[in-house]
Amino acid sequence: MRDRLIKKLADLAVNRSKQMLWGIAAITVITLVLSAGMSMTPKWSDMLPKGDPRTIEFDRILEEFQSASSIIVVAQGNEADIKDFADALAPRVLEPLTIPGNDTEPKVYVRRADYKADLDFMKEHGFMLMKADDLKSMKAIFQDPGLAGLLTNMNNSFEKEFILPEESISSREEEDGALVFLNGINSWLGELEQTLETGAIEPAAAEAAVDKLLLGEPYFLSYDRQALIMNLVPTFSLMDAFMIVDGTDAVQAVLNDVLKEHPNVQAGLSGAIVVGRDEMYYSTQGLEISMLLSMFAIGTLLYLAFRMAVAPVLALTNLIIGLIWAAGIVAVVVPVLNVMTAMFMIILIGLGIDFSIHVISTFTEMRALGLSLEEATRVGLEKSGKGISTGALTTAVAFLALMIGDSRALSELGLVTAIGLLVVMISTFALLPTFLVVRERRLERRLAKKGIIEQAQPKDISLKSLGRIGVLFQDHPRVTLVSVLVITIFLALSGKEITFNHNMMDLEAEGLPSIMLQDTIQDKFDLSMDFAYLVAESVEESRSLKKLAKNLPSVASVEDISTFLPSAEQQAMRIPHILEIRDLLSQAIITPIKITDLATVRQEVERLEMNIMEFQSLSFLGGQDKVFTRCTEIVGSIEEPPANTIFTRIYGLLAQEEAQLTERLNVFQDAYAEYFTVSVLKMTNTTPLTLESLPVSIVDRYASKDRSLFLTTVLPSGNIWQDRLFLDQFATELESVSHRVTGMPPIMRALFEIIARDGRNAAMLTIILVYLILLIDFRSFKFSLIAMLPLAIGAVWMIGLMQVFGFQLDMMNVMALPLILGIGIDDGVHAVHRWRMEGPRSAFIVLSSTGKAILLTSLTTMLAFGSMVFSPFRGYASLSYALIFGVGACFLTTIIILPAFMGLIDGDKTE
């Protein structure tokens, strides 16, 4: 049947060339239209199995929670400058925005810009959000807002805290709390210093210092206060592939405009949406460049190999049309490509060009033998068609075997590549003979016009040197095979040592601003962007999930709505302490500072310095670096006596003439004390907190659109990419809290496991299926096995060579293993076909003719994959290197092992 079909196609090419060309044009237009419907998703979760609970949950979170899809602005510079920048940028991003270079109507892309804490809410309910124990230990502070009293009570409280130094700063949350306290004191002392120096204080400055003391810094600043984060909640989610590109570009344009007005600030975008957009942009841009590069390189190679300018033109035209057909059909079967499936075109270029090479190669060979155009077309197609169809079928089956697994990364890649390959094969059988016939006839007509009657004689383009190498191995089969065995053992042992790089960041484009800013966020804010999510169906469930997750060793911190919505029981426990604070403060009388109070003020300032010094020593021993650094900024280095700290400056100012000092201290006390009293009294509001009473900005952050679901975000305590064991620990521990945990860490852990499992199973199935196809094709166990041997040994060489050249396996290049089983089998199939056709001891003709085609196809495949080396997306480059090693190894093993077997098996027959 296959022979009949091939003969029919050859006849059509010769006798119905015009109709064939019209038919091809029609199919090309239709498929071109269909291919326009293809899109790409940047989500790694889309590579997990379709029904995977982590994917379902992740998609649900993206759909339900506005906060899960965010654009993060990271601004760096001086504290005042970055605050000004944020204040200027926030209203601008909320306006309708235009996309640069696009004439479409301006659109609102950002729903909300969060870069400050909701101070109004905190001022109203601050105490209701504090733990009962903290309220209990701190309430004494509020019994006297006067300067001497406040300092004394603050010191008493500080020393009380000191009793539990480890407990007080043992966790990330508590360390942050200690920093807020230190920052507040520093800011308040700063205003004291200013007043003692000038005798005056701006009411707004005094109020800001009190706010900082009571509520902390409103802006989302880094620990060194040199960076600021702004969280933009977009009007779209990560699910909208097109919007993430437009939205990010529009926000980036506004950011660039605002940056021009703030030259001292550096700022960029990061977050899931921006990283997704960059991944899509750089991976597709990389693929486009790769495709162009590979086509150019392949064209040049074909020109050099066939020594005819038209060969690359015909082959590439045929390939491009084949790719259009494939894209159109794939767009119908799998309309949304993921990071893996997006590269199917490159694979098709590498493999599809091989069909053209085989067809052109045999056609020119037949013409060189003096066959007529019709005969050369028919015989050429018959000779190459068998190998091409068997090769394509085995490769397609190998790709289809990838569908055995659950992961969409492998199964969709297998499906689209198999379909694409078969489509390109069909297009080659239909197109290329037609092109060759049309071209030859035009040539004949042109020659006839010029009065040249003789037929154009194509040159002999076989590669005799390769044939001679084949003869060498054929004549020394045992030495050859033992040598191969030794090399294989060496490379197998090397391959066993190869390690796996789990760091997904090493697959991203190098220098990608969004990824680099993630590192900045990690360094400056000690905040990992690779968090996990838990979804609760009630605030109570969210609270309980938070409690469980917080106790896990691998967890740094947990954020959920319960931070702002304590349980009724917790609120009830807090109320008596809050009321006590209210009573204490209501009874407090602020008396003017007298000269007799100066000694107390001086003593308490010294005591405060000592408390911070002791805090500094303990944080040094305990390794709480951030607290230690902040303490050092306030009280100076431990090793040297303090020279110029806020305390030494205040001591100097406290030494001024007593009447003036008393007056200035009273100015300071008058400026802050009343506002302090009013603020604290406002915070003693004991109205129970409910979901309805929370500000929308807070609820939106943690609750779904219909307020029926609540998001808990869990931050890991370590780097999930640099330590696979930690990734496992983090994911496993969270799975013990809820089986519905999702987010990057659990998804990637699952992806590693599923791809490894699916890849292994697919490889085993591929080997069995390919052997069965070969068995049907060759009808011989022996020849089927021999055809597979170069592939099996080539695969071992591939891993061994990767290890020898210092490569690691990773999430992308591990795909090369099942892929090479499909790709590498062709070499052996073509060579064994030709061997059986040419008869015993035919190494010379097999290698000089088919061997040349195999060399060419291997080189073109390597060039196609090699072009991905230049892709900015390092994952593609990594896969590219692995496939180059694999294809190269399979070529070498084919031209070495098969002639040796010819010598071994056919030896007696000739002798």
Add this chain to the structure above:
Amino acid sequence: MKVKLFLILLFGLSFAQAQDQLAVKIIKAVTELMSPENMKSTGTQTITTSSGRSRTFEFESYMGGKGKSTLTRYTKPAAIRGQAFLTLNNADDIWTYFPRTKRVRKLASHAKKQKVQGSDFTYEDMGGGDVFMTKFTPKYQGDETINGDLCWKIDLIGILDQDPPYPKIILWARKSDYSPVKLDYYDDNNFNAKTLSLSDIQNIEGTPTAMKMLMVDHQERSSTSMETLEATYKWVPPKNFFSERSLKK
């Protein structure tokens, strides 16, 4: 038949009792070894966090009353030179001294269950004393070889009403000199939370002394190594040595 069964049961019971007695004997010997009457030493402590960052301190340490009282004073780096910790009554009372402010602070009693200054040891781990004898029931689990040394393997099961620091500890002690070489600490979920390895055991003044100790926290993925540079058991604490006054010296 009944007599036979009774004899078998009796033999089994006697055997189990003998095993328990052996375990008690071993733990008593281990406790005596770990809690010498007095000890004075100098050493280094290196804390390595999960991120791979490490910091090293040098200290001098004094122990009295079979581990009931300890005084540790840091000597290096300069940033904490002179800072000292005093534990009394098996770490029920803990004081710390800050040389920069020349003040002494008392830590809460339950601080003994917390980590010592970011290390992987708790005050209780460091406290010594007769904790193994009073708060655990020892069970002999057979013999095992650890780092080439034939050891007894003993399960220490926490006695609930004695507030044991861990629900379970597995201890391996060398048969040759009762010197412990490894301890696995288990948490409430029966997870091996920490492992203490003791090595470079030298005979100092007739007492086998582990010159190197490594505590690995398997959950936090951090470790703390302590190396003894010099040690003597002949040191006798002057009267009222374990006091606030000594802490300030």
